[in-house]
Amino acid sequence: MVNPALERLPGSAFVRLRELLGPVVPQVETPISMSIGEPQLPPPALIADVVAAHAHLWNRYPPNEGTPELRAACARWLARRFGLPAGLVDPERHVLSATGSREALYLFVQAMTPPESGGRRAAVLMPNPYYQVYRAAAEMAGAEAVLVPATAATGYLPDFAALDPEILDRAAVAIFCSPSNPEGAQADLGRLTELVRLARRHGFVLACDECYSELYFGDAPPSALNAGLAAAAPGEDPFANVVVFHSLSKRSSAPGLRSGFVAGDAAALKAFLKLRSYACVQMPMPLAAASAALWDDDAHAAANRAHYARLVAAADRIFADYPGYLRPQGGFFLWLAVGDGEAFTRRVWQHCGVRIVPGRYLAADDPAAPHGNPGHAHVRIALVHDEATVTRALEAIRACLDHTDG
Ligand SMILES: Cc1ncc(COP(=O)(O)O)c(C=O)c1O
Numbered sequence: 001m002v003n004p005a006l007e008r009l010p011g012s013a014f015v016r017l018r019e020l021l022g023p024v025v026p027q028v029e030t031p032i033s034m035s036i037g038e039p040q041l042p043p044p045a046l047i048a049d050v051v052a053a054h055a056h057l058w059n060r061y062p063p064n065e066g067t068p069e070l071r072a073a074c075a076r077w078l079a080r081r082f083g084l085p086a087g088l089v090d091p092e093r094h095v096l097s098a099t100g101s102r103e104a105l106y107l108f109v110q111a112m113t114p115p116e117s118g119g120r121r122a123a124v125l126m127p128n129p130y131y132q133v134y135r136a137a138a139e140m141a142g143a144e145a146v147l148v149p150a151t152a153a154t155g156y157l158p159d160f161a162a163l164d165p166e167i168l169d170r171a172a173v174a175i176f177c178s179p180s181n182p183e184g185a186q187a188d189l190g191r192l193t194e195l196v197r198l199a200r201r202h203g204f205v206l207a208c209d210e211c212y213s214e215l216y217f218g219d220a221p222p223s224a225l226n227a228g229l230a231a232a233a234p235g236e237d238p239f240a241n242v243v244v245f246h247s248l249s250k251r252s253s254a255p256g257l258r259s260g261f262v263a264g265d266a267a268a269l270k271a272f273l274k275l276r277s278y279a280c281v282q283m284p285m286p287l288a289a290a291s292a293a294l295w296d297d298d299a300h301a302a303a304n305r306a307h308y309a310r311l312v313a314a315a316d317r318i319f320a321d322y323p324g325y326l327r328p329q330g331g332f333f334l335w336l337a338v339g340d341g342e343a344f345t346r347r348v349w350q351h352c353g354v355r356i357v358p359g360r361y362l363a364a365d366d367p368a369a370p371h372g373n374p375g376h377a378h379v380r381i382a383l384v385h386d387e388a389t390v391t392r393a394l395e396a397i398r399a400c401l402d403h404t405d406g
Pocket of ligand 1 (some may be wrong): 037099100101102103131177180181192209211246248251255258259260
């Protein structure tokens with residue numbers, strides 16, 4: 001017997017992509033993959049050095065909550081990066097380590113979602129298009145996954161406030177992503193503060209996926225923690241109903257390290273830690289030491305950001321006069337409007353050997369959206385290679401666009 005909720009999940013976008021492109025033979029010798037958001041920059045050398053220096057700790061079971069050193073480094077980084085008052089983030093109450101933000105997002109929803117809310121089915125709100133784990137987390141928790149369009153009309157971010165109050169009242173968690181995958185849209189402090197107020201009014205947790213927060217090309221995106229503070233009256237808990245998810249995968253080009261953390265609402269984190277003590281894979285101590293060193297070092301993150309800024313500048317140049325180009329504010333994806341994303345993906349693979357993802361594979365069907373899916377007209381292009389490779393691939397995509405009927 002398999003859990004029917006699992007059977008109902010749509011399946012990986014990458015499996016669908018393999019099915020789409022399997023029969024198509026590219027007409028170039030060296031294809032380039034721009035489908036998966038896996039940074040191809042070398043990871044910082046300090047990881048290997050710190051892991052080697054802590055090799056004597058491989059024989060220890062790591063703590064579920066993360067080592068005190070790592071939690072303290074995360075709190076220091078939050079204060080530095082988001083300008084939070086010194087001491088506001090207490091590493092012991094407000095920070096838990098995680099083995100990447102993916103598992104943390106998934107498990108957090110399990111911990112926070114009751115089977116019902118006021119006699120009605122609990123809801124988990126999320127953007128559409130969405131990172132695949134959000135929906136799986138909601139469905140596996142037995143909740144209704146409420147997919148809220150993130151389109152040009154809403155600044156490419158979901159407008160949760162526009163939902164029926166009945167849905168907001170039974171929401172357990174609202175997942176928000178800024179900078180967003182796939183659109184690269186960033187919420188400003190005003191928008192985040194409104195969201196925090198909404199969460200507090202309706203009693204749900206705002207779970208803000210901020211794993212791209214170090215990759216930005218204009219104003220640095222604020223954290224939902226800033227908004228929690230902005231929305232709190234003096235003496236009120238600044239982090240009530242707010243939890244944020246961070247990662248070293250993008251910031252430090254280290255997705256293989258599987259290192260992230262969760263911060264915010266102390267009561268939510270206490271419940272989350274209880275679940276984690278049964279269900280999580282703890283972070284090995286040598287990897288926790290390397291993670292702490294990475295959070296303490298901003299220089300390598302700034303160099304990574306400068307690298308992605310050069311790639312976005314190349315995209316700006318190549319698509320300057322293309323109306324379907326949307327400059328990402330953050331992250332490392334282009335969300336390009338091309339007419340029919342699936343047909344275009346096939347054509348780009350065949351003629352240029354560049355592998356990209358049709359936007360509809362990253363979104364749930366929605367009868368109200370044009371062609372029944374808010375991602376239909378788009379493709380997602382991951383800018384994860386060196387500048388010369390990315391430039392070559394984008395120029396090939398641009399040439400393909402110029403020979404497209406729509
Ligand atoms: C929006 C978003 N959230 C979370 C993750 C998970 O990243 P990790 O588990 O490597 O921290 C990803 C990875 O691609 C992502 O794109």
